[in-house]
Amino acid sequence: EQIKDEKREEKSYSVLIEQLGQKNALLAKAREEIEEERERVACLLKRIELLDLFEEQNLQMQKEVERYKETVEESSKFQTQMKEKMKEAEKDYEEKLVQVCDALDNTNSDLVAEREKVVALTRQVESFGVVKEKNLVMENEIQKYKELLEESEKRRLLLEEQISQLESDSK
Numbered sequence: 617e618q619i620k621d622e623k624r625e626e627k628s629y630s631v632l633i634e635q636l637g638q639k640n641a642l643l644a645k646a647r648e649e650i651e652e653e654r655e656r657v658a659c660l661l662k663r664i665e666l667l668d669l670f671e672e673q674n675l676q677m678q679k680e681v682e683r684y685k686e687t688v689e690e691s692s693k694f695q696t697q698m699k700e701k702m703k704e705a706e707k708d709y710e711e712k713l714v715q716v717c718d719a720l721d722n723t724n725s726d727l728v729a730e731r732e733k734v735v736a737l738t739r740q741v742e743s744f745g746v747v748k749e750k751n752l753v754m755e756n757e758i759q760k761y762k763e764l765l766e767e768s769e770k771r772r773l774l775l776e777e778q779i780s781q782l783e784s785d786s787k
Contacts, residue, residue, distance in 0.1 A: 663786050670779045677772045684765040691758045698751050705744055712737065 716733050 674775050681768045688761045
């Protein structure tokens with residue numbers, strides 16, 4: 617009977633050791649799974665940080681685009697004003713030129729007065745040329761701002777594509 621008890625105890629120990637081995641194996645597997653999950657979480661956190669960075673850069677670029685738009689609008693308004701002033705100056709110039717021609721036809725006798733009028737008209741023509749040069753400079757600046765705006769839009773689209781790619785990669 618003592619032998620039977622010993623055999624039962626031995627069998628019981630054997631079963632307990634086997635169960636302990638199984639539980640250790642399950643515990644090791646659970647630890648591996650937890651470590652894998654930690655790695656996945658760390659990877660996802662890095663992706664989230666990268667997406668946040670891209671979003672912040674995109675917002676900054678959108679603000680920059682808005683500033684460029686405002687600058688282009690202001691330049692466009694200024695150009696329109698300059699064109700209106702040029703039209704007025706051209707109209708004034710044409711009116712004065714007609715008056716000078718009439719005066720020359722009517723008063724050939726006073727050559728000195730005619731020369732003074734010609735000098736005055738020459739000054740007006742020179743000032744008109746300066747206005748035209750300024751307008752040309754303004755048009756060049758507007759073109760430059762348009763190019764900057766296009767480049768900024770290209771960079772924004774590229775960032776959106778990168779964000780979309782990251783989002784699709786994370787799925």
